[in-house]
Amino acid sequence: MSNNVKDMHICIAGSGMGGLACALSLARQGFTKISVYEYASSLGFVGAGIQLAPNMARILDRLNVWSPIQAEAVDLKDTSIRQGSSDAELANVKLDYVKQTYGYPHMVGHRSSLAGEMYKGCKEEEASIKFYFSHAVQKVDAWTPKVSFQVKPRDAEAFDVECDILLAADGVKSNIRDQMLELLNIDAKVVDSGQAAYRIMLKREDMEHDPELLELIDCERATRWIGERRHIIAYPVSNNTIYNLSTAQPDANFAAAPSATYTTKGSKKEMLEVYSDFCPKVQKMLNMVPEGEVCEWKLRVHAPLPTWVHGNMALVGDACHPTLPHLAQGAAQAIEDGAVLGVVLSKLPDTSAESINKALKVYQELRKARAEGLVALAAANGREMHLGDGAAKEARDAAFKAIREGREGAKVPDRWADADVQKMIYGYDCWSDAEVQFDALFAAA
Ligand SMILES: Cc1cc2nc3c(=O)[nH]c(=O)nc-3n(C[C@H](O)[C@H](O)[C@H](O)COP(=O)(O)OP(=O)(O)OC[C@H]3O[C@@H](n4cnc5c(N)ncnc54)[C@H](O)[C@@H]3O)c2cc1C
Numbered sequence: 001m002s003n004n005v006k007d008m009h010i011c012i013a014g015s016g017m018g019g020l021a022c023a024l025s026l027a028r029q030g031f032t033k034i035s036v037y038e039y040a041s042s043l044g045f046v047g048a049g050i051q052l053a054p055n056m057a058r059i060l061d062r063l064n065v066w067s068p069i070q071a072e073a074v075d076l077k078d079t080s081i082r083q084g085s086s087d088a089e090l091a092n093v094k095l096d097y098v099k100q101t102y103g104y105p106h107m108v109g110h111r112s113s114l115a116g117e118m119y120k121g122c123k124e125e126e127a128s129i130k131f132y133f134s135h136a137v138q139k140v141d142a143w144t145p146k147v148s149f150q151v152k153p154r155d156a157e158a159f160d161v162e163c164d165i166l167l168a169a170d171g172v173k174s175n176i177r178d179q180m181l182e183l184l185n186i187d188a189k190v191v192d193s194g195q196a197a198y199r200i201m202l203k204r205e206d207m208e209h210d211p212e213l214l215e216l217i218d219c220e221r222a223t224r225w226i227g228e229r230r231h232i233i234a235y236p237v238s239n240n241t242i243y244n245l246s247t248a249q250p251d252a253n254f255a256a257a258p259s260a261t262y263t264t265k266g267s268k269k270e271m272l273e274v275y276s277d278f279c280p281k282v283q284k285m286l287n288m289v290p291e292g293e294v295c296e297w298k299l300r301v302h303a304p305l306p307t308w309v310h311g312n313m314a315l316v317g318d319a320c321h322p323t324l325p326h327l328a329q330g331a332a333q334a335i336e337d338g339a340v341l342g343v344v345l346s347k348l349p350d351t352s353a354e355s356i357n358k359a360l361k362v363y364q365e366l367r368k369a370r371a372e373g374l375v376a377l378a379a380a381n382g383r384e385m386h387l388g389d390g391a392a393k394e395a396r397d398a399a400f401k402a403i404r405e406g407r408e409g410a411k412v413p414d415r416w417a418d419a420d421v422q423k424m425i426y427g428y429d430c431w432s433d434a435e436v437q438f439d440a441l442f443a444a445a
Contacts, residue, residue, distance in 0.1 A: 005345070005348045005349075005350070005351055006346070007033060008033065008163075008164035008345075008351055009162075009165075010026060010031060010033065010166075010345070011037065011147070011166050012036045012037070012166075012169055013037055013167070013168050013169060014036075014039070014170040014171055014317075014319075015036050015131065015133075016115075016171055016318070017114070017115065017118075017331040017334045018169035018316040018317025018318065018334030018337055018338060019317075020115060020118040020338075021063075021334060021335040021339065022167050022337070022338040023122050023125075023129050023338075025063060025339050025341065025342030025343075026341070026346075027125035027129050028063055028064070028125070029342045029343070029346040031128060031345070031346070034130070035129075036129060036131045037135040037151055037161075038132065038134075039135070039136040039137075039170075040133065040134070041134045042133055043115050047110075047201045047295075049109065049110060049244030049246065050108070050110070050114055050328075050331060051107075051108050051328035051332075052069065052070075052073055052107040052114065053106055053329065053332050053425065053426060054104035054105070055102075055332055055336065055425055055430070056332035057105075057107065058102075058103065058429060058431075059335050059336065059338075059431060060118075060335070061104070063118075063121060064121060065118055065120070065121040068113075068120075069113055070107060072110070072237075072239050073108060073113070073237065074108050074237055074238075075105045075107050076095045076105070076220055076222055076235065077095060077219075077220040078092055078093060078095055078096070078220075079092070079221060079223070079224065080092050080221055081223075081226065081400065081414050082224065082226070083225070083227075084225035084226055084230070084231065084232070084277075084278040084282065086279060087225070087281055087282075089404075090226075090397065090400035090404070091400045091414075091417075093412055093417040098422065101426075101427075102422075102426040102427060106426075108222065108235045108244070109237050110237045110242070113238070134153060134154035134155075135151050135152070135153050135154075136151065136152045136154075137149055137175070137176065138150040139179070140313070142311075143180075143183075144312045145312070145352075145353035146162050146163065146312070147163050147311065148160055148162045148163075149161055149176075165313070165356055166312065167314055168315045168319050169316040169338075170319055171317070171319060172301075172318040174315065174318075174319035174320075176313065176315070177305070177320065180315075181305070184306075184307070184310065188303045188304075188305050189302065190300050190301070190322075192298055192299075193299045193379075194251055195248050195249065195251055195324070196248075196249060196250070196251035196266075196297060196298050197246055197247055197248050197249075198266055198294060198295065198297075199244075199245075199246050199247075199295050200244070200294075200295075201237075201242050202217075202243040202285060202288055202289075203242060204240065204241045204242065204243070206288055207288075212284075213243075213281075213284065213285065216234070216236070216243060216281075217236045218236070218240060221235065222235040223235070224385070225278060225282055226385045226386070227386075228386060228387070229249065229388065230386065231247070231248055231386065232247045232278070233246050245285060245286075247271075248299070248382065248386075249274050252270055252274070264298070265292070265296070266294035266295065268289060268291055268292075271286060271289070299324055301324065301375070305320055307364070308320045308363075308364045309360040309361055309363070309364050312353055312356045313360075314360040314363055314364070316334060316338065316341070317333070318330060318334065321333060321372055323378050324375075324379050326378045326381040326385065326416075327374060327377055327415065330378075332425075336367065336370075336430045337367055339434075340363055340366050340431070341363050343435055344359045344362045344366070344442075347359070358442055358445040359442065359445075361445045362434075363434075366430065366437065366441070367430075377415060377421070384396060384414075399411060400412075400413060
């Protein structure tokens with residue numbers, strides 16, 4: 001075995017946001033043998049928007065891929081939270097202070113731009129990163145001192161791979177996580193959250209003839225329409241050429257939809273029924289979705305795991321902290337994971353299995369509480385936005401009123417727009433923290 005840490009063979013399962021961030025961050029730190037196995041035949045991201053929060057942008061900038069993403073993203077100036085049924089504004093919160101305070105604006109973009117630019121960054125590191133699409137990681141046979149596992153190419157026989165470190169960025173349905181949990185006799189199965197999301201992208205040419213809709217796609221604003229057990233968040237992306245809507249509602253196909261897939265084809269009729277009491281402006285947009293093109297995501301979660309690390313393997317992203325979209329932080333946290341892994345592995349003193357396991361535990365120590373805290377906060381924000389009539393909703397709406405009236409110390413009930421929450425999320429620099437804390441945490445691991 002080579003004693004050069006940067007020559008270790010590191011395998012990554014999955015090339016979603018977490019897998020791409022790991023590969024890019026490791027290559028930028030100088031690692032030379034990185035293999036990425038992806039089950040799908042290509043990056044294959046569904047057409048959907050994504051919020052690019054400053055804590056995500058800061059990392060992408062250090063990885064040298066932020067400029068092209070930023071060039072076509074939209075810089076949010078404010079967010080408007082509205083009553084879904086009446087379109088009445090509950091609160092308007094300015095976001096233009098974010099760049100000055102945290103160094104990066106709060107932007108929104110296209111998923112394919114985010115993933116595509118991270119992938120391009122990886123291609124610049126072609127000598128160090130090899131991608132294997134249509135390759136599924138299957139059974140893990142050994143977890144330490146080397147990791148060995150089986151890989152099944154789509155049209156060929158399975159083969160064995162041996163490596164120094166395995167990063168399981170294989171998403172919310174991670175089979176590597178399930179194998180680890182079974183081995184350790186831990187029960188933390190993935191459960192449906194009972195919520196589903198429709199993801200919609202409307203084209204500018206379909207909206208521009210209607211002044212009310214043109215105003216939406218032309219402004220730099222995220223609008224959230226809320227109602228009992230449902231909401232819609234919407235914003236323009238791709239230089240204001242596309243209007244992105246992402247919904248959350250009870251999963252009507254809870255029992256029927258296959259659990260093996262991330263997305264199902266939704267029914268337009270059902271979608272219109274779910275939002276039938278929302279205002280005409282929203283109805284108009286939902287009606288514009290072509291028949292047969294309703295894309296529905298089941299939202300899945302699981303209980304916090306007792307560990308993310310076993311031997312020389314660590315879980316990453318949705319595989320260990322699936323986050324409901326209500327705080328727009330799932331991908332940002334997967335990217336933070338990748339950045340921190342790049343730092344801690346580059347600081348390894350040697351290539352022994354003991355050191356690798358300790359470094360992976362440092363990664364867990366730096367990441368777990370933060371990511372799981374945000375998982376809980378995202379779930380709580382969903383509950384708050386989805387309140388039905390009663391005392392809790394009255395208190396929430398009074399808090400919105402306090403914001404409208406500009407009352408000192410008022411807190412925004414929609415937590416992602418609250419300044420203190422933003423400070424906690426955007427103000428934390430995970431990369432620098434890992435640099436600063438590594439030695440002490442490694443010694444204690
Ligand atoms: C409706 C909605 C809106 C969202 N909005 C935002 C937002 O605005 N901002 C934000 O930061 N986050 C958002 N998120 C969350 C974000 O999308 C996820 O947290 C993020 O994509 C997770 O990345 P990941 O790499 O961990 O997993 P994934 O993106 O799921 O990637 C996992 C990859 O692993 C592959 N794979 C699976 N099994 C195997 C295997 N056995 N072998 C090889 N490959 C395998 C899959 O094909 C996939 O490509 C949202 C999520 C939803 C559902």
